[in-house]
Amino acid sequence: MRQRVTWDQVKNEIHEPDEIRAFDSKLNLICEIIEARKNRGLSQKELEGKSGVRQPVIARLEKGNTRTQVDTLLKILNALGKTLAVVDIKKTKMV
Numbered sequence: 001m002r003q004r005v006t007w008d009q010v011k012n013e014i015h016e017p018d019e020i021r022a023f024d025s026k027l028n029l030i031c032e033i034i035e036a037r038k039n040r041g042l043s044q045k046e047l048e049g050k051s052g053v054r055q056p057v058i059a060r061l062e063k064g065n066t067r068t069q070v071d072t073l074l075k076i077l078n079a080l081g082k083t084l085a086v087v088d089i090k091k092t093k094m095v
Contacts, residue, residue, distance in 0.1 A: 033061065070084075
């Protein structure tokens with residue numbers, strides 16, 4: 001009988017630690033944006049109106065299907081009353 005392999009085991013075998021940290025950071029950012037939007041009761045279309053970023057771009061960002069420019073991120077975050085912060089990786093909580 002084959003032993004079950006966890007996603008963490010597979011992830012660690014095929015990706016370097018730096019790649020994993022970068023992915024986790026991106027995932028955390030996306031989750032924060034989605035949570036902030038939902039907490040404010042905004043649809044993606046309403047966020048488009050507040051941020052000036054088109055709804056399809058917001059949808060791709062939330063799905064993780066795009067390489068979003070910093071300017072675009074800042075527009076979305078500003079509309080949500082948020083900003084970016086540069087912090088030591090050790091101090092961040094990863095998903």
